[in-house]
Amino acid sequence: MSEYFEHDRDGNSVGLVEKKFHTFAAAPDELLLESGARLGPITVAYETMGALNADKSNVVLVTHALSGDSHVAGYYTGNDPKPGWWDIMVGPGKGIDTDRYFVICSNVLGGCMGTTGPASLNPATGRPYGLDFPVVTIGDMVKVQKSLLDHLGIKKLLAVIGGSIGGMQVIEWAINYPDMVASAIMLATTTRHSALAIAFNEIGRQAIMSDPNFSKGDYYGGPKPDLGLALARMVGHVTYLSDDAMRSKFGRRLQDRESLSFDFDANFQVESYLRYQGSKFVQRFDANTFLYVTKAADYFDVRHHHGHGSQVEAFAGVKAKALVISFTSDWLYPTYQSRNMVKAMKKNGLDVSFCEIEAKCGHDAFLLPNERLSTLVNRFLKRVYEEENDAL
Amino acid sequence: MSEYFEHDRDGNSVGLVEKKFHTFAAAPDELLLESGARLGPITVAYETMGALNADKSNVVLVTHALSGDSHVAGYYTGNDPKPGWWDIMVGPGKGIDTDRYFVICSNVLGGCMGTTGPASLNPATGRPYGLDFPVVTIGDMVKVQKSLLDHLGIKKLLAVIGGSIGGMQVIEWAINYPDMVASAIMLATTTRHSALAIAFNEIGRQAIMSDPNFSKGDYYGGPKPDLGLALARMVGHVTYLSDDAMRSKFGRRLQDRESLSFDFDANFQVESYLRYQGSKFVQRFDANTFLYVTKAADYFDVRHHHGHGSQVEAFAGVKAKALVISFTSDWLYPTYQSRNMVKAMKKNGLDVSFCEIEAKCGHDAFLLPNERLSTLVNRFLKRVYEEENDAL
Numbered sequence: 001m002s003e004y005f006e007h008d009r010d011g012n013s014v015g016l017v018e019k020k021f022h023t024f025a026a027a028p029d030e031l032l033l034e035s036g037a038r039l040g041p042i043t044v045a046y047e048t049m050g051a052l053n054a055d056k057s058n059v060v061l062v063t064h065a066l067s068g069d070s071h072v073a074g075y076y077t078g079n080d081p082k083p084g085w086w087d088i089m090v091g092p093g094k095g096i097d098t099d100r101y102f103v104i105c106s107n108v109l110g111g112c113m114g115t116t117g118p119a120s121l122n123p124a125t126g127r128p129y130g131l132d133f134p135v136v137t138i139g140d141m142v143k144v145q146k147s148l149l150d151h152l153g154i155k156k157l158l159a160v161i162g163g164s165i166g167g168m169q170v171i172e173w174a175i176n177y178p179d180m181v182a183s184a185i186m187l188a189t190t191t192r193h194s195a196l197a198i199a200f201n202e203i204g205r206q207a208i209m210s211d212p213n214f215s216k217g218d219y220y221g222g223p224k225p226d227l228g229l230a231l232a233r234m235v236g237h238v239t240y241l242s243d244d245a246m247r248s249k250f251g252r253r254l255q256d257r258e259s260l261s262f263d264f265d266a267n268f269q270v271e272s273y274l275r276y277q278g279s280k281f282v283q284r285f286d287a288n289t290f291l292y293v294t295k296a297a298d299y300f301d302v303r304h305h306h307g308h309g310s311q312v313e314a315f316a317g318v319k320a321k322a323l324v325i326s327f328t329s330d331w332l333y334p335t336y337q338s339r340n341m342v343k344a345m346k347k348n349g350l351d352v353s354f355c356e357i358e359a360k361c362g363h364d365a366f367l368l369p370n371e372r373l374s375t376l377v378n379r380f381l382k383r384v385y386e387e388e389n390d391a392l
Numbered sequence: 393m394s395e396y397f398e399h400d401r402d403g404n405s406v407g408l409v410e411k412k413f414h415t416f417a418a419a420p421d422e423l424l425l426e427s428g429a430r431l432g433p434i435t436v437a438y439e440t441m442g443a444l445n446a447d448k449s450n451v452v453l454v455t456h457a458l459s460g461d462s463h464v465a466g467y468y469t470g471n472d473p474k475p476g477w478w479d480i481m482v483g484p485g486k487g488i489d490t491d492r493y494f495v496i497c498s499n500v501l502g503g504c505m506g507t508t509g510p511a512s513l514n515p516a517t518g519r520p521y522g523l524d525f526p527v528v529t530i531g532d533m534v535k536v537q538k539s540l541l542d543h544l545g546i547k548k549l550l551a552v553i554g555g556s557i558g559g560m561q562v563i564e565w566a567i568n569y570p571d572m573v574a575s576a577i578m579l580a581t582t583t584r585h586s587a588l589a590i591a592f593n594e595i596g597r598q599a600i601m602s603d604p605n606f607s608k609g610d611y612y613g614g615p616k617p618d619l620g621l622a623l624a625r626m627v628g629h630v631t632y633l634s635d636d637a638m639r640s641k642f643g644r645r646l647q648d649r650e651s652l653s654f655d656f657d658a659n660f661q662v663e664s665y666l667r668y669q670g671s672k673f674v675q676r677f678d679a680n681t682f683l684y685v686t687k688a689a690d691y692f693d694v695r696h697h698h699g700h701g702s703q704v705e706a707f708a709g710v711k712a713k714a715l716v717i718s719f720t721s722d723w724l725y726p727t728y729q730s731r732n733m734v735k736a737m738k739k740n741g742l743d744v745s746f747c748e749i750e751a752k753c754g755h756d757a758f759l760l761p762n763e764r765l766s767t768l769v770n771r772f773l774k775r776v777y778e779e780e781n782d783a784l
Contacts, residue, residue: 035654135654195638195662199630202663203623205656206670210619212604227602231595235627238591243726246587252693260691262427262527264597264683268690270587271594278598291656298660299652301644331723334635 012091013083014049014074014098019114021045024147028123031143034305037134041123044148045070045114046106049090050098052154057389059154060096060381061145062086062105063162063169066236066293067285069113072105073098088369095374096381101158108169109144110136110292118288119220131217136292138165138300142172146180156180158388159381160320163187163366164333165297171341174320175306183384184320185377187366188330190337191311191344192301197332200239201294204232208287217288229287230278237277242329242362246270311344318345321387322352323380325373327365353380404483405475406441406466406490411506413437416539420515423535429526433515436540437462437506438498441482442490444546449781451546452488452773453537454478454497455554455561458628458685459677461505464497465490480761487766488773493550500561501536502528502684510680511612523609528684530557530692534564538572548572550780551773552712555579555758556725557689563733566712567698575776576712577769579758580722582729583703583736584693589724592631593686596624600679609680621679622670629669634721634754638662703736710737713779714744715772717765719757745772 023043025031030040047070052059062072064085073090075083089095090103107115110133118133125132149157160173160181167189174184193201211228213219241249250270254260257267266272307314322345326338335356345352357372359365366373415435417423422432439462444451454464456477465482467475481487482495499507502525510525517524541549552565552573559581566576585593603620605611633641642662646652649659658664699706714737718730727748734746749764751757758765 037654131656135656192644194635195642195644195660196630196633196635198644198660199626199638199662199666202658202660202666203626203630206626206667207599207623209656210603210623231599231602231623234591234595234598238588238595241588243586243588243723246591250587252584252587252590252696262429264523264527264601264687266594268587268590268594270591274591274594275598295656304644331635 012093013087014091016078017047017049017071017074017076017084019045019047019070019076021114022148022151024144024151031140033134033140034137035135039116039134042109042116042144043114043120044106044109044116044144046104046148047071047084049073049103050101052102056154057156057158058101058385059157060101060103061149061157061160061173062090062096062103063145063160063166064105064108065162065164065166066290066297067281068166069111070105070107070115071113072103086367088367089374089377095377096161097378100385101381104149104152106145106148108141108293110141110289110296112286112289115144117286118217118292119286128218128220130220130288133288133292135295137296138168138172139176139305141296142169142176145169145173146177157182158385159183159185161185161187161377162189164189164363165293168297168300171302174318174322175302175314178317178319181320182388183322183380185323185325185380186338186341187325187373188327188333188363190333191314191341192303193298194337198298200235200332201298204235205291205294207231207235208290214287217291219287224282225287226282229282229285229290232287232290233281234274234278237274239332240362240364242331242360244329245361245364248360311340312347315344315348315350318348318350320350321384322350323376324352324354325366325376326356327359327361327363328356329360330363330365332363404485405479406483408470409439409441409463409466409468409476411437411439411462411468413506414540414543416536416543423532425526425532426529427527431508431526434501434508434536435506435512436498436501436508436536438496438540439463439476441465441495442493444494448546449548449550450493450777451549452493452495453541453549453552453565454482454488454495455537455552455558456497456500457554457556457558458682458689459673460558461503462497462499462507463505464495478759480759481766481769487769488553489770492777493773496541496544498537498540500533500685502533502681502688504678504681507536509678510609510684511678520610520612522612522680525680525684527687527691529688530560530564531568531697533688534561534568537561537565538569549574550777551575551577553577553579553769554581556581556755557685560689560692563694566710566714567694567706570709570711573712574780575714575772577715577717577772578730578733579717579765580719580725580755582725583706583733584695585690586729590690592627592724593690596627597683597686599623599627600682606679609683611679616674617679618674621674621677621682624679624682625673626666626670629666631724632754632756634723634752636721637753637756640752703732704739707736707740707742710740710742712742713776714742715768716744716746717758717768718748719751719753719755720748721752722755722757724755
């Protein structure tokens with residue numbers, strides 16, 4: 001989610017990648033959603049890195065969070081100012097080593113980066129869906145990813161890995177397709193949102209829906225609810241950081257001035273930073289997608305959807321080896337939530353490793369360079385790959 | 393700040409109180425503000441409870457936080473549905489015992505409950521100030537309170553007590569008028585805002601200023617920036633609560649429904665609660681006051697304004713006995729900030745007591761019924777009163 005760190009264009013990038021598209025549900029009512037609604041046609045935008053081996057046993061599916069997309073690593077052209085959103089993790093010799101693994105990442109259902117979402121054309125009207133787009137769930141997103149893998153002829157995943165809302169998709173994968181998922185890596189995530197997390201999402205949604213340009217979601221072709229979306233992004237950014245991270249990053253330093261200005265300009269650096277993040281985000285993101293993806297995350301609840309109220313029961317059918325990682329300063333999905341998930345997995349006798357990484361940077365930690373995180377992921381993948389291939 | 397708890401109309405209220413007004417700066421340029429601007433006329437709205445004793449040695453000044461006002465306890469009429477905002481603390485036999493002390497509370501400068509603020513008439517134009525109102529500081533607010541006390545002939549305060557932004561006023565009192573303040577009680581407060589606290593305030597301000605009805609602050613007589621102010625209030629409410637408090641209060645309980653609705657209505661109770669708090673707030677509060685009071689809080693920094701960068705130096709001239717109280721789950725002004733303040737006071741040899749109260753309810757804890765809090769305040773006041781009167 002964070003974009004304030006800059007990547008170096010180093011020799012360890014996967015290099016150039018290409019965004020591809022697959023349309024798998026061609027009829028308007030082809031995909032049955034968890035809500036009972038039907039949706040089609042559905043196109044999914046995806047990217048791949050590394051080489052698929054002969055027995056297709058080296059596939060790593062990366063799932064992205066709220067503001068991510070299929071562009072996980074590498075560059076589209078030689079002139080891109082920045083690589084994909086997780087270039088620090090995905091590449092030759094990195095945590096997810098593209099010299100060894102075939103990495104796939106697709107934009108989520110409801111997204112705005114190539115996969116069908118609220119900005120896509122509604123076949124019933126010939127105009128963008130807007131709020132006529134059905135409310136989708138994390139399970140629906142995973143179903144779309146499964147169809148992509150079917151299309152690619154991939155029957156087994158060495159690993160599914162993702163952080164935050166991407167981590168929810170990992171959990172859903174492990175539960176819904178137990179025979180297909182050899183391992184699951186959940187970073188900075190939770191099996192259900194706390195009231196606090198729902199509250200912040202709801203404030204973001206209200207900011208968007210209160211914007212007069214929102215026009216009940218039917219703003220395509222006209223002025224967009226940029227002010228509302230910028231506010232939503234500002235709220236999000238504060239939740240991704242931590243008190244500590246903000247203190248060391250900004251403290252009370254003033255922005256381009258020696259003393260207080262006694263007006264309502266941005267006096268403090270943290271104010272400028274938030275305004276900048278908000279205004280930058282609206283250039284690349286669709287406000288309706290913000291509504292749909294946050295709603296899917298708020299609805300996500302493995303106890304409720306898979307366990308008749310019990311988290312232990314929810315994980316009963318899972319076979320994947322799991323690596324769960326939380327970060328000390330993440331107050332959006334605090335460590336206790338990861339610990340509870342790990343407990344529920346262990347009660348089912350699962351092979352699960354858990355690590356709480358000391359990190360100052362809050363929820364965003366999984367997106368930032370972290371030697372420990374990369375090493376843990378790298379070693380876990382190696383172990384699982386060896387065990388899986390011994391087992392074959 | 394919180395209003396979701398209901399007070400019982402019990403026998404321990406101070407009963408009926410009257411809001412009074414005092415105009416002390418009658419000329420347009422009479423009050424010199426910290427910014428260098430001059431302001432007048434200035435009217436201050438205040439209320440008193442209890443009886444002033446003969447030697448005027450029993451005066452307790454209560455300072456209020458962002459959304460408070462002079463109506464600290466009791467009722468205006470026999471029909472008020474609710475008493476003043478701190479009725480749990482102020483009354484016969486309570487933490488601040490009105491059988492013993494004469495309590496004064498006034499609306500802050502820049503407020504919207506009777507004291508001169510951005511909604512007041514600008515003598516230069518004959519219209520409400522709006523953003524022509526000068527940016528005021530916590531020090532300016534205290535200066536106005538001092539003028540009120542001069543008017544009432546009060547030369548000594550047994551105690552100044554307040555929480556949150558009210559606590560900042562207490563700190564300012566102790567520093568600016570050391571010979572007048574016998575004791576200072578700071579609850580859930582800080583000597584300066586962290587970047588995190590500034591960030592949340594800035595989001596609230598941006599929400600207000602982004603509202604098309606804001607009209608650069610000149611909205612009096614027209615539609616008001618209610619949507620922006622409601623959003624600002626929603627953000628505030630989340631910061632006043634804690635993860636724990638929200639979990640026990642709301643969890644993931646649904647609002648008036650059995651199952652998810654798969655739309656963007658308020659599905660969860662926490663969503664309804666926030667929407668309700670937002671819409672209720674706009675009925676009684678002025679958006680411009682939100683801007684001015686949060687800005688004053690963000691600017692507040694005792695190191696910078698009183699200590700040449702040193703907190704220890706800032707407290708060097710203080711003579712008041714101090715009671716500092718923080719709450720375990722307050723993540724807006726976490727305990728470490730209170731501890732730092734206490735350290736700086738102790739380095740100056742001050743008589744300071746510190747207590748971190750175990751409380752689940754976050755920053756709002758100082759406004760909620762808490763036996764420990766009431767007892768601590770009550771005993772501290774008794775001790776100071778006895779010591780002061782022995783000393784006479």
